[in-house]
Amino acid sequence: MAPKFGTSGLRGLVVELTPELVTSYTHAFLEACDTGSAVRIGWDLRPSSPEIAKAVIDAIAAAGGTAIEDGALPTPALALAALSEGQSAIMVTGSHIPADRNGLKFYTPNGEISKDDEVAILATLGVVANGIGKKMNSQGEAIAAYIARYVDGFGTDALRGLRIGIYQHSSVARETMVKVVQALGGEAVPLAWSDTFIPVDTEAVDPETRAQLAGWCKENNLDALISTDGDADRPMVADATGEIVAGDVLGPLTARLLGAEQICTPVSSNTMVDAIPEFSDIVRTRIGSPYVIAAMETGNVTKVVGYEANGGFLLGYTADGPAGSLAPLMTRDCLLPILAPLYMARKAGCGLAELVAGLPSRFTATDRLTGIATDVSGPFLESLCADAVARTAFFTGMPAEKDVDLTDGLRVTFAGGDIVHLRPSGNAPEFRCYAESSSTERAGKLLAMFLEKTKTLLA
Incomplete structure (x- = not known):
């Protein structure tokens, strides 16, 4: 599966995040977005992260920019430092996904890149940036x-x-x-x-x-x-x-x-x-x-x-x-x-x-199926979204539909208040199921029931 660029930045298998690809996305970010006075770079504790961060730092300097190395630190600490100083940032991380995958998160001086920024970065891929920049070390000031x-x-x-x-x-x-x-x-x-x-x-x-x-x-x-x-x-x-x-x-x-x-x-x-x-x-x-x-x-x-x-x-x-x-x-x-x-x-x-x-009694449960590509889960979900008969068959045993929300995936509210929400992950080959009910037991039961049913249909 080729690296994917979307709401969580760039994600892909470590073996596919080559120095050339990392450089290309870094240069596109520098060209397409406001990056402020410098670009801060941080990374998580995956074995691959320091080497990918080095490629980012080298790419910034090669483009004539100033790269500030913050080292291994929390993503919000890196973002806070950048926002406070009118700078941008690139975090090397795959977040919660396995160590064989990694990625880049991009921040402008205003915060996370927007959907418009994503479009601009993709449109600028392939730009050749040259210059003489510099590399600096923050000495832990961002974490402090x-x-x-x-x-x-x-x-x-x-x-x-x-x-x-x-x-x-x-x-x-x-x-x-x-x-x-x-x-x-x-x-x-x-x-x-x-x-x-x-x-x-x-x-x-x-x-x-x-x-x-x-x-x-x-x-x-x-x-x-x-x-x-x-x-x-x-x-x-x-x-x-x-x-x-x-x-x-x-x-x-x-x-x-x-x-x-x-x-x-x-x-x-x-x-x-x-x-x-x-x-x-x-x-x-x-x-x-x-x-x-x-x-x-x-x-x-x-x-x-x-x-x-x-x-x-x-x-x-x-x-x-x-x-x-x-x-x-x-x-x-x-x-x-x-x-x-x-x-x-x-x-x-x-x-x-x-x-x-002391809060209102509504309880959720969520889990995911891993290794489910979007070209497999997509048609399945589209059929449920478009066809009430297909939904009735899938949700056999549930009360009548009260509301169907297609804002992101398929979220069905049933008479009595139970909710089941199905959607593919936006940044990994996974398929997520969310359930909500008036008790933890009922929410867990709904989750197990429809996650297993989905697994049977998609496996």
């Missing part, structure tokens, strides 16, 4: 500024008294999370450092990992357990029992703490947010942060935030944190939706589970 953002915003007592486990695996934020928890007064308990890259998808955590989280919480007497995906733009948070709090639950809690007036979130996110009284302005988008960002930039509301079902949170204004201000960050962030719910639970004198229990 990222940590300071949360210390300044939440204060040094925000997590006082909390014992927090940190599933480190191969997250590029594994050391940063420890430092932040400690800086906010909490006790950090590092767990399961890995020298081998582990692809963690915060939307589809496997049963073995869930059991491991529960075991760690019990063995270490934890108040909560936190982690991220590979490049740390998606959070993973578990309560004291090891039960994972879904990303589209972390989002509304974080928005509530910050006093947001408008929420922009994909159509796949939990509808529980619609039942929270203080959130009257909710904009639904296609799935992918560029669509969320476009919606955030369209309205006239000042206090606007965005979040995705994977937990990545976007802040569109200077918000008041518990101890100080939090600067805007128009890219998916992992730390803000981790820290906000933990702080809220501590302030309320309850556990994270009790805090979540």
